[in-house]
Amino acid sequence: SAIYLKDYRPPAFLIERTELAFDLHEDRAIVEATLHLRRNSGVGAGEALVLHGQELELLWLALDGRELGEGEYSLAEDSLSIADVPDQFTLSSRCRIRPQDNTSLEGLYKSRTMFCTQCEAEGFRKITWYLDRPDVMAEFEVSIEAEKARYPVLLSNGNPVAAEDLGNGRHRARWHDPFPKPAYLFALVAGDLRSVDDSFTTRGGRQVSLRIFVEEKDLDKCDHAMISLKKSMRWDEEVYGREYDLDIFNIVAVDDFNMGAMENKSLNIFNSSCVLCSPETTTDKGFQTVEAIVAHEYFHNWSGNRVTCRDWFQLSLKEGFTVFRDAEFSADMGSRTVKRVEDATVMRTAQFAEDAGPMAHPVRPDSFIEISNFYTLTVYEKGAEVVRMIHTLLGPEAFRKGSDLYFERHDGQAVTCEDFVLAMEEASGTDLGQFRRWYAQAGTPLLSVGGDYDEDAQTYTLSVRQSTAPTPGQPEKQPLLIPLAVGLLGDAGNLPLQLEGEAPNVESEDNTHLVLKVTEAEQQFVFSGVRERPVPSLLRGFSAPVRLEYNYSREELCALMSRDDDGFVRWDAAQQLAISVLQEVEGQIREDQAARVDPLYLKACETLLQDTSLDPAMVAEMLRLPGEGYLAELAARRGGARVESIHLARETVLKALALHAEATWLEAYRRNVVNAPYAPVAGQIAARSLRNLSLEYLALAREEHIALARAQYASAGNMTDSLAALRVISQRGTDAQRDEALDDFYRRWQAEALVVNQWLQVQATVPGEGALARVQGLLQHEAFDLRNPNKVRSLVGGFANGNPLQFHRADGAGYRFHGEVIEALNTSNPQIAARLLAPLTRWRNYAAPQGAAMRTELERLAALPKLSPDVFEVLSKSLVD
Ligand code: ARG
Ligand code: ZN
Numbered sequence: 082s083a084i085y086l087k088d089y090r091p092p093a094f095l096i097e098r099t100e101l102a103f104d105l106h107e108d109r110a111i112v113e114a115t116l117h118l119r120r121n122s123g124v125g126a127g128e129a130l131v132l133h134g135q136e137l138e139l140l141w142l143a144l145d146g147r148e149l150g151e152g153e154y155s156l157a158e159d160s161l162s163i164a165d166v167p168d169q170f171t172l173s174s175r176c177r178i179r180p181q182d183n184t185s186l187e188g189l190y191k192s193r194t195m196f197c198t199q200c201e202a203e204g205f206r207k208i209t210w211y212l213d214r215p216d217v218m219a220e221f222e223v224s225i226e227a228e229k230a231r232y233p234v235l236l237s238n239g240n241p242v243a244a245e246d247l248g249n250g251r252h253r254a255r256w257h258d259p260f261p262k263p264a265y266l267f268a269l270v271a272g273d274l275r276s277v278d279d280s281f282t283t284r285g286g287r288q289v290s291l292r293i294f295v296e297e298k299d300l301d302k303c304d305h306a307m308i309s310l311k312k313s314m315r316w317d318e319e320v321y322g323r324e325y326d327l328d329i330f331n332i333v334a335v336d337d338f339n340m341g342a343m344e345n346k347s348l349n350i351f352n353s354s355c356v357l358c359s360p361e362t363t364t365d366k367g368f369q370t371v372e373a374i375v376a377h378e379y380f381h382n383w384s385g386n387r388v389t390c391r392d393w394f395q396l397s398l399k400e401g402f403t404v405f406r407d408a409e410f411s412a413d414m415g416s417r418t419v420k421r422v423e424d425a426t427v428m429r430t431a432q433f434a435e436d437a438g439p440m441a442h443p444v445r446p447d448s449f450i451e452i453s454n455f456y457t458l459t460v461y462e463k464g465a466e467v468v469r470m471i472h473t474l475l476g477p478e479a480f481r482k483g484s485d486l487y488f489e490r491h492d493g494q495a496v497t498c499e500d501f502v503l504a505m506e507e508a509s510g511t512d513l514g515q516f517r518r519w520y521a522q523a524g525t526p527l528l529s530v531g532g533d534y535d536e537d538a539q540t541y542t543l544s545v546r547q548s549t550a551p552t553p554g555q556p557e558k559q560p561l562l563i564p565l566a567v568g569l570l571g572d573a574g575n576l577p578l579q580l581e582g583e584a585p586n587v588e589s590e591d592n593t594h595l596v597l598k599v600t601e602a603e604q605q606f607v608f609s610g611v612r613e614r615p616v617p618s619l620l621r622g623f624s625a626p627v628r629l630e631y632n633y634s635r636e637e638l639c640a641l642m643s644r645d646d647d648g649f650v651r652w653d654a655a656q657q658l659a660i661s662v663l664q665e666v667e668g669q670i671r672e673d674q675a676a677r678v679d680p681l682y683l684k685a686c687e688t689l690l691q692d693t694s695l696d697p698a699m700v701a702e703m704l705r706l707p708g709e710g711y712l713a714e715l716a717a718r719r720g721g722a723r724v725e726s727i728h729l730a731r732e733t734v735l736k737a738l739a740l741h742a743e744a745t746w747l748e749a750y751r752r753n754v755v756n757a758p759y760a761p762v763a764g765q766i767a768a769r770s771l772r773n774l775s776l777e778y779l780a781l782a783r784e785e786h787i788a789l790a791r792a793q794y795a796s797a798g799n800m801t802d803s804l805a806a807l808r809v810i811s812q813r814g815t816d817a818q819r820d821e822a823l824d825d826f827y828r829r830w831q832a833e834a835l836v837v838n839q840w841l842q843v844q845a846t847v848p849g850e851g852a853l854a855r856v857q858g859l860l861q862h863e864a865f866d867l868r869n870p871n872k873v874r875s876l877v878g879g880f881a882n883g884n885p886l887q888f889h890r891a892d893g894a895g896y897r898f899h900g901e902v903i904e905a906l907n908t909s910n911p912q913i914a915a916r917l918l919a920p921l922t923r924w925r926n927y928a929a930p931q932g933a934a935m936r937t938e939l940e941r942l943a944a945l946p947k948l949s950p951d952v953f954e955v956l957s958k959s960l961v962d
Contacts, residue, residue, distance in 0.1 A: 401464020
């Protein structure tokens, strides 16, 4: 059942010190816990002690050293209560758990040959009886005992304090973490691991030993993560003044992991896909992901660990802020505009969809059934956009003062989003009163903008209306404070801006950029001294996570696309132009008319491709058509998406663009070859991305060009080019070409689990009627394992999200297959099961027969006995009328 933010109460008991002793065996782990508890003064005097626990076998329980008999405590489904306890006492327990059978991958579990933990959000209660809530922070002392030969490495948080050989083939290590922490930051690892070692000297002169622990076979894939870690440590000192606070920082790679990685104090545990890299096995995208996630988890040491969350409704306090921090880090390390475009794309395609779906929730949710379901794009990415808007409104200096105040004031505390906003307000002297609504109000605001030029008065008026559609539980929406960054594009470039009745704009050196503060439901902004009719350049840099509508002509979009100063606006104009062309073509297809792709669009694209003065990475992003999923999302608002016509329209426009600019694509393909040895640096990444996009278009233009893909596949010296070629052959080649390449790829890479995952994903996206059977067959392949989330995401997620036509088969077989996988995972790994439901929850977006068939599958699942809370929550919210 649901829990509510409004019901928050401080804990009745606090834990000062936690002593844990683990005895690890192949068929069990024995966990002894001694908790030094005291009543929280002023809260619930005389209340019973209620501890959290799940799937624990209690062997022994003692209070202040005296064993408690069965009548002295009571065990319920997920809790243990003791009615009568003193104000200060120790509670000791011994439990048996079964890590070897723990397929949920939360709590203590085995990944291949090692023991590891994942405790966020509420996994610690699967390890021992505890006050498993983030506002209970304790100093941890941990001892781990295990067989020495199988588990030579024994790790936990903080500093090692002892290591003993127990003589009987077993050994023990003791760890102590001096920083009080909530249980969700606890970690333990035991395994046969090797490490890559390095060190970092902090600004204050502390020598920190850095180690990345992996299985021996992966020792050669740690360099990039190590470099990224050192860059992150330096960046956090320079940009936020934050230094590392212990002598040790460890990272461990594990193969079976539900999410990307986890920021456990001084012992980060990573999904191996988010830490291991080599040019031979990892794509450019992979290198960038590793750098970003290493940074993200490192940054949590301050935004998350030193200052943590009071309760899980405040999750965005640490996640939104940390995603903002890692995004700025990535922007500083690579291309700022490309990073912004990538993040805006995720927001618009995936987060806006979440906001428009049945699971819509505010950045700070006010209720949930299962918190694992709220590690969402809204909490993470929209939360980061909210922090970014504060940064935009305050400016960099005041924002830094705010973050200094926040860290200083709340160091060692568990706090709320409100505390963060208060620190920002106080340090900057800015009133964020209305701005706070961003934390509480769900849904994507729509900004409808109109422009009016008065030639006689030389004024230009922007009329802005904002509205947010109702979301579940929030029928009425209030106006938000929206920072709307704008420019005005004239014939010879961006015009100087002067808002009527305001002091001259000094925000940017050339006075052509301004951030308007939209606060009302309807509002006008009048610019004076405007000498010519401008094209408005709106939502520059994606200054707010909103949908923006302005009735641009295609000529105006072409002008923005080719000449505006703002890189995001140039990209966005290209996207809007593409969308308008795609929608036009889809309309023609639906009316059985001959499809005609506007030559204006084709010409604009070719001109862009010919311009060698531009960043090839941006050119590639601008020439990449919006995906079918996003087009379906847009079509939902226009009467229901039709997957077939969307697909056909997209293929038609792709092909027209391929043929129109064939020679230019070929020229771009040749020009963007990288001859230098592989390095994951911006220049090379940009060239490869435009080259591989060119290859995709070429393969569409003419069958003979598949030869280019085959030659590239045969000669590629890095995974980016190899996989790009394999994709093109698989998507556009003949059946024989495809099978040959896929077989070759598997033979070559079968020993590299992460590469095999890519192979699974490519197969999931192979078009044609046979796709479902192929994916079903792969479930039985030796390379597949339903217990491994990465494999499930690659194959099953890859099919649902990357093969729209076959997933959305009219006979519903794609949905049924998907539902059966969810059914199996509901028991073994509920978190992954619930995540896989997302594509089906969009059923309302689709016209018949798909929409109805999706709903039918959701109903079938909802009728199953024994649904996990995770799956139950998503299903029940998706099926509300
Ligand atoms: N805190 C982690 C991160 O974002 C993710 C935690 C995973 N949580 C979960 N419920 N599986 O860095
Ligand atoms: Zn995080």
